[in-house]
Amino acid sequence: MAKNEIKYLTAIKQEKPKKKFCRFKKYGIKYVDYKDIEFLKKFLNEQGKMLPRRLSGNSLKYQRKVADAVKKARQMALLPYVTDLMK
Amino acid sequence: MNNYELMVIFTPVLSEEEFKNAQKKYNDLIAEAGGEVVSSNPWGLKSLAYPIQKKTTGIYWVVEFTAKSEFNEKLKIQLLRDEQVMRHMVTKLDKYAVEYNHIKRNGGFANVEKAGA
Numbered sequence: 001m002a003k004n005e006i007k008y009l010t011a012i013k014q015e016k017p018k019k020k021f022c023r024f025k026k027y028g029i030k031y032v033d034y035k036d037i038e039f040l041k042k043f044l045n046e047q048g049k050m051l052p053r054r055l056s057g058n059s060l061k062y063q064r065k066v067a068d069a070v071k072k073a074r075q076m077a078l079l080p081y082v083t084d085l086m087k
Numbered sequence: 088m089n090n091y092e093l094m095v096i097f098t099p100v101l102s103e104e105e106f107k108n109a110q111k112k113y114n115d116l117i118a119e120a121g122g123e124v125v126s127s128n129p130w131g132l133k134s135l136a137y138p139i140q141k142k143t144t145g146i147y148w149v150v151e152f153t154a155k156s157e158f159n160e161k162l163k164i165q166l167l168r169d170e171q172v173m174r175h176m177v178t179k180l181d182k183y184a185v186e187y188n189h190i191k192r193n194g195g196f197a198n199v200e201k202a203g204a
Contacts, residue, residue: 030183030186030187031181031183031184031186031187033184033187034178035094035149072176072178074136075174075176076094076096076174076176077096077135077136077137077139077145077174078136079136080136080137081136081137083136
């Protein structure tokens, strides 16, 4: 065993994960446009499902608005209902 | 008077002229009911995310207008009756949406562009 090997009694403090934020609040976006597909895609996973707030960091108010916009976009065939490998 | 936005998907078999006529028809309908067309934006032929009526493409048209709320029922009847229309949707716009559309039309979107990044 090497002499200068360090052993820890307690786990090393890991770097804190970056704090999530609501991008709507931060940038002052008031309206979620259902026509802007590229923007809405940021809130979807590869299967075209909505990401939870836990991952997207949206506040509840804007998560609802995003959900409405995604549903509208799906109705108008701008986004698929079900898919694989969207990104 | 309220602000609305209508999005229509026409069948892809329409010619350029038929598409123009269809737009004119609904523009006239809005004007007739005492409404006003704020902006009209034909997107043209676009592929659909999933097939509608066994078609994989459609001609999109977006129009923003102001009208009384009673008008939407009449508009809906016309749209459903029209065989060229595959699908339509009327969205009510709140004041933020009107502002958003206004800024988007005039090309300035520096702050939202940043937010998107």
